[in-house]
Amino acid sequence: xxxxxxxxxxxxxxxxxxxxxxxxxxxxxxxxxxxxxxxxxxxxxxxxxxxxxxxxxxxxxxxxxxxxxxxxxxxxxxxxxxxxxxxxxxxxxxxxxxxxxxxxxxxxxxxxxxxxxxxxxxxxxxxxxxxxxxxxxxxxxxxxxxxxxxxxxxxxxxxxxxxxxxxxxxxxxxxxxxxxxxxxxxxxxxxxxxxxxxxxxxxxxxxxxxxxxxxxxxxxxxxxxxxxxxxxxxxxxxxxxxxxxxxxxxxxxxxxxxxxxxxxxxxxxxxxxxxxxxxxxxxxxxxxxxxxxxxxxxxxxxxxxxxxxxxxxxxxxxxxxxxxxxxxxxxxxxxxxxxxxxxxxxxxxxxxxxxxxxxxxxxxxxxxxxxx
Amino acid sequence: xxxxxxxxxxxxxxxxxxxxxxxxxxxxxxxxxxxxxxxxxxxxxxxxxxxxxxxxxxxxxxxxxxxxxxxxxxxxxxxxxxxxxxxxxxxxxxxxxxxxxxxxxxxxxxxxxxxxxxxxxxxxxxxxxxxxxxxxxxxxxxxxxxxxxxxxxxxxxxxxxxxxxxxxxxxxxxxxxxxxxxxxxxxxxxxxxxxxxxxxxxxxxxxxxxxxxxxxxxxxxxxxxxxxxxxxxxxxxxxxxxxxxxxxxxxxxxxxxxxxxxxxxxxxxx
Numbered sequence: 313x314x315x316x317x318x319x320x321x322x323x324x325x326x327x328x329x330x331x332x333x334x335x336x337x338x339x340x341x342x343x344x345x346x347x348x349x350x351x352x353x354x355x356x357x358x359x360x361x362x363x364x365x366x367x368x369x370x371x372x373x374x375x376x377x378x379x380x381x382x383x384x385x386x387x388x389x390x391x392x393x394x395x396x397x398x399x400x401x402x403x404x405x406x407x408x409x410x411x412x413x414x415x416x417x418x419x420x421x422x423x424x425x426x427x428x429x430x431x432x433x434x435x436x437x438x439x440x441x442x443x444x445x446x447x448x449x450x451x452x453x454x455x456x457x458x459x460x461x462x463x464x465x466x467x468x469x470x471x472x473x474x475x476x477x478x479x480x481x482x483x484x485x486x487x488x489x490x491x492x493x494x495x496x497x498x499x500x501x502x503x504x505x506x507x508x509x510x511x512x513x514x515x516x517x518x519x520x521x522x523x524x525x526x527x528x529x530x531x532x533x534x535x536x537x538x539x540x541x542x543x544x545x546x547x548x549x550x551x552x553x554x555x556x557x558x559x560x561x562x563x564x565x566x567x568x569x570x571x572x573x574x575x576x577x578x579x580x581x582x583x584x585x586x587x588x589x590x591x592x593x594x595x596x597x598x599x600x601x602x603x604x605x606x607x608x609x610x611x612x613x614x615x616x617x618x619x620x621x622x623x624x625x626x627x628x629x630x631x632x633x634x635x636x637x638x639x640x641x642x643x644x645x646x647x648x649x650x651x652x653x654x655x656x657x658x659x660x661x662x663x664x665x666x667x668x669x670x671x672x673x674x675x676x677x678x679x680x681x682x683x684x
Numbered sequence: 685x686x687x688x689x690x691x692x693x694x695x696x697x698x699x700x701x702x703x704x705x706x707x708x709x710x711x712x713x714x715x716x717x718x719x720x721x722x723x724x725x726x727x728x729x730x731x732x733x734x735x736x737x738x739x740x741x742x743x744x745x746x747x748x749x750x751x752x753x754x755x756x757x758x759x760x761x762x763x764x765x766x767x768x769x770x771x772x773x774x775x776x777x778x779x780x781x782x783x784x785x786x787x788x789x790x791x792x793x794x795x796x797x798x799x800x801x802x803x804x805x806x807x808x809x810x811x812x813x814x815x816x817x818x819x820x821x822x823x824x825x826x827x828x829x830x831x832x833x834x835x836x837x838x839x840x841x842x843x844x845x846x847x848x849x850x851x852x853x854x855x856x857x858x859x860x861x862x863x864x865x866x867x868x869x870x871x872x873x874x875x876x877x878x879x880x881x882x883x884x885x886x887x888x889x890x891x892x893x894x895x896x897x898x899x900x901x902x903x904x905x906x907x908x909x910x911x912x913x914x915x916x917x918x919x920x921x922x923x924x925x926x927x928x929x930x931x932x933x934x935x936x937x938x939x940x941x942x943x944x945x946x947x948x949x950x951x952x953x954x
Contacts, residue, residue, distance in 0.1 A: 334793040335840060335845065339844070340844065362795030363793070363794040363852075364848075365844060368848070369844060432806055432809065432810035433763070433764045434764075436765045436803065438764060438765050438768045438796065439762070439765055439767065439768075466795055467792075467793035480758075480762045481762055483762065484761065484762030487754060487755070488755050488756070489756055489758075511750065514750045515755070515756065518750055522736075522741070522815060524814015526812065527811050527816050572939055572942075576701070615888050618881060618884060621876060621881060621885075622877075622899055622903065625874065626898075626899060629902045629906070658905075658909065661912070
């Protein structure tokens with residue numbers, strides 16, 4: 313079987329992150345990529361999208377925050393081989409485990425975990441998810457349980473921002489006004505420090521006017537109790553950054569052949585390149601199939617009553633087909649030559665559950681027409 | 685809505701895709717006109733904070749001197765929920781203190797969109813008194829007032845997107861208490877053969893092979909996609925109480941003409 317360039321690229325990967333804007337079929341594609349590799353490797357597909365798309369695509373319940381076995385070579389054919397597990401990120405649970413891991417003792421962990429403000433912040437998807445997604449990826453990558461981890465990221469305009477979550481957290485812990493909660497009196501006695509303290513007092517005073525004093529006090533209590541964990545967070549963020557830049561980690565973007573979506577995809581690739589991350593390939597999903605002779609219909613043979621309808625649908629199809637080809641061409645020109653581009657045609661069934669995903673995996677791995 | 689003489693703010697959160705895809709310069713936080721009556725905005729949390737803090741402190745100078753620095757910016761960037769709170773606060777201000785007839789906000793996708801909309805409620809639960817609680821209450825009121833705010837779900841007529849739209853509609857209703865507006869089915873396939881001509885088509889098609897006849901191949905392909913959509917439309921209508929607006933799958937064109945075509949489809953409903 314001839315392998316697509318994408319399949320060859322993924323064969324050596326240990327972490328594949330699928331990215332893309334909403335509505336392009338990213339989750340289904342991520343699941344199919346993972347399933348395609350599961351025949352020969354131990355694979356985990358990890359979704360960090362709070363929507364339950366992956367569970368729906370695989371037809372399994374992922375609410376337990378534990379990996380769920382979706383497929384195995386042994387149960388499918390009785391032969392030795394790999395398997396596919398699926399896992400949905402549990403933001404709050406992962407946050408709690410991070411606290412337990414880095415707290416110097418059980419009492420400190422308990423103090424943090426029962427802090428009301430911590431409970432609210434850690435359960436809030438907006439913001440918290442970005443930190444915990446990379447944390448979870450690092451955890452499962454280091455577990456030794458999997459040869460390949462496919463990460464299904466949430467639909468995002470700037471997927472790279474999402475990956476920078478751990479660095480943002482470290483910056484906040486080490487170089488933001490959170491420090492003012494930790495060190496209210498900086499090296500008393502020096503003129504410079506006194507001026508700095510004066511400024512810090514003003515910052516806290518003004519923030520108090522904006523938010524209320526009570527919440528600032530609660531925040532100070534929380535920061536004070538977590539200060540012993542800062543070093544662990546920083547180390548972990550640095551390790552995640554290294555993991556994302558390893559040669560065995562790559563990004564695959566899923567897109568559709570529409571002008572605006574392709575423009576977003578090209579922007580995404582530029583962001584990935586600028587960050588020094590590896591480009592795994594592009595998957596152009598939902599292409600109209602090139603049906604034999606579809607651009608050469610002869611209107612003279614249509615029955616009179618059907619002529620208008622058939623002409624209209626043929627014209628619509630060929631116009632759409634031509635526009636889609638231009639989009640793919642535009643994408644291929646914008647990407648480095650060695651970056652694989654795979655196209656997937658529209659299917660005549662909704663692709664989900666294992667059978668549908670197997671078919672999609674076959675197309676991804678066995679070489680559709682426009683692969684390079 | 686802009687074509688009908690209304691003043692419309694179309695708001696992106698941290699992006700400038702709409703104006704730039706239409707060939708305009710980035711709108712930025714200050715906004716820029718992109719069509720008659722329509723002004724695009726890119727709301728970023730830092731600029732929203734600048735505006736909010738300067739207004740609440742009655743002094744832009746105080747903001748510049750003490751709050752416009754990396755210590756504060758990094759804090760805003762990293763604290764969960766703060767981004768959403770500041771952006772929603774700016775939207776509230778635009779909707780209540782500026783002269784827009786409509787503010788149309790391009791929310792993040794389902795999971796993050798829900799997370800974004802739940803922030804005011806979480807703040808109200810977590811903060812018991814003070815200005816921050818007042819902000820949380822004000823934004824919760826804005827979001828839960830059906831006469832003021834409605835969420836329009838945009839979906840495709842396919843199984844997984846329809847499932848997701850149904851789940852989102854349910855979560856918006858309970859626990860968030862946010863009303864849904866019309867649901868928009870985007871990129872709907874064209875019906876190749878009208879119902880009244882279907883018997884004639886079937887007779888004509890009977891003697892032809894899709895493998896050999898391109899017209900049959902194309903028509904049959906599109907008909908089968910349409911049949912899949914019909915099933916999902918039926919499911920969507922059963923699961924949602926809102927009404928459904930459909931936007932056809934236009935043959936791809938330049939974004940500006942595509943936008944004009946889609947806007948034309950909405951006009952009868954406005």
